[in-house]
Amino acid sequence: MSSSGEFEERSTPATTSASAGERRGEPYGADVKAQLHHRVPDLGALELLLAVARHGSLGAAAREVGITQPAASSRIRSMERQLGVALVDRSPRGSRLTDAGALVTDWARRIVEAAEAFDAGAQALRGRRDSRLRVAASMTIAEYLLPGWLIALRAERPDTAVSLQAGNSAVVAERLLANEADIGFVEGLAVPDGLDGVVVAHDRLAVVAAPTHPWARRRGPLDPAELAATPLVLRERGSGTRQVLDAALSAHGGLAQPLLELASTTAVKAAAVSGAGPAVLSELAIAEELASRRLVAIPVGGVQLRRDLRAVWPAGHRPTGPARDLLSLTRARPTG
Incomplete structure (x- = not known):
């Protein structure tokens, strides 16, 4: 009874510890495995040991792996201390593996081969990821900025196939959250819910009308309240242009029924050019029409129509591969 009681007392802490690990959701023995990297040499050290085995010389092994001979000697000594056994006998005639060193070298070869297979698999995954890029962009960015960015990307990544989906800012956010796009570009006041983003360019909205419209002959700026009260040719709700305009005129009575x-953007511009009515468009979209006098810009006082253009992606998932490269290109080519 006494010995049994002693056995139970000695066993209880181990049982309790294992149960605690299970309650934390950790597999039994996780605490042991967590320390494995402290006891197993790193790949660089194992590759050095394999080079010593091939050449029979620490100096030649050091040259193969691209380090100095003193550094190679230090690394071998460190590995011997870590494992607690001598691995290499050094002499004026060269370096020879000990019996323990030969055994460790066999194990090292399997580890290095497994690491090479792992690396090859990871490269294949990256290659598959990098073979395509799905971009979603709001209309103004898709029509007037992305073509230049994508041409620059193609120069850097000629083998990446790019698909572009254009829609308003709300649709871009939906596609990103549904994993139907790798990176998106939106206009508007803020980063849509569920996304992270960064400003890549700036833009201004302009009130425009055909030269025959009465506003084209105004001598002074248009009052914000008059702009708000006038039925305009507008983009649909959910577009970045509409969001910015709604916010800018909210203090002036809000937008009238369109x-x-x-x-x-192309449809709004065409309607304005035809004389259907005044419109609000990105300055990026109307440069040609203003230069040819098919449209006239109408100054507006007392209202801010500047907006940020953003690259966006699902929250917590920073762009990688081609999407990361495209993001770098857009930020290297600021607009506005």
Whole structure:
């Protein structure tokens, strides 16, 4: 009974510890495995040991792995201390593996081969990821900025196939959150919910009208309240242009019922050029029409129509591969 009682007392802490590990969701023995990297040499040291075995010379092994001979000697000594056995006999005639060193070398070869297989598999995964890039962008960015960015990307990544989906800012956010795009570009006031982002460019909205419209003959700036009260040719709700305009005129009575509500910048521009009514468009989209006098810019006083253009991606998932490279290119080419 006494010996049994002693056995139970000695066993209880181990049983309790294992149960605690299980309660934390850790596999039995996780605490032992967690220390493995402290007891097993790193790949660089194992590759050096294999080179010593091939050449029979510490100096030649050091040259093969690209380090100095003193550094190689230090690394071998460190590995011997870590393992607690002598691995290499050094002499004026060269370096020879001890019996323990030969055994460790066999194990090292298997580890290095497994690491090489792991690396090859990881490269294959990266290659598959890097073979395509899915971009979603709001209409203005898709039409007037992305073509230049994608041409620059193709020069850096000629083998990456790029697909572009254009829509308003709300649609871009939906595609990113549904994993239907790798990176997105939006206009608007803020980063959409569920996404992270960074400003890559700036833009300004302009009030424009055909030369025949009465506003084209105004001598002074348009009052924000008059702009808000006038039915305009506008982009649909959910677009970055509409968000910025809604916010800018909210203190002036809010937007009147639109004269026309269209789903693309090109359609809004065409309606304004035809004389359907005044419109609000990105300055990026109307440079040619202003230069040819098919549209006239109408100054507006007392209201801020500047906006940020952002690259966005799912929160917590910073872009990698081609998406990361595209992001770098956009930030290297600021606009506005």
